[in-house]
Amino acid sequence: MRLLVLGPKPCACNSRTYVFRGLGAANGAASQPGAKPVDVARRADVSTGTVSNVFNHPERVADVTRLQVEKAIAELGFIRGSGGGETAAHWRRNGFAT
Numbered sequence: 001m002r003l004l005v006l007g008p009k010p011c012a013c014n015s016r017t018y019v020f021r022g023l024g025a026a027n028g029a030a031s032q033p034g035a036k037p038v039d040v041a042r043r044a045d046v047s048t049g050t051v052s053n054v055f056n057h058p059e060r061v062a063d064v065t066r067l068q069v070e071k072a073i074a075e076l077g078f079i080r081g082s083g084g085g086e087t088a089a090h091w092r093r094n095g096f097a098t
Contacts, residue, residue: 041072046065046068051069
């Protein structure tokens with residue numbers, strides 16, 4: 001018995017071919033350079049939630065902690081919102097949605 005192995009089919013919406021390559025970051029964030037919020041949290045010795053609060057709700061964070069996080073941001077050169085690359089419009093974390 002022989003199995004017929006078909007190659008990946010082009011996407012109907014844009015004629016590009018997508019190949020599943022494992023369970024890595026869906027948008028390539030792991031391969032992109034630059035600091036991430038988790039790096040800032042480790043440097044400041046706080047949780048990632050605290051880093052998020054410094055950005056979104058600074059009034060909820062103690063001044064000393066906020067200054068620690070801001071110092072870590074400056075040291076690492078973290079730029080908010082520059083993380084992941086763009087993904088196809090139909091990409092979903094669990095695969096493709098049609």
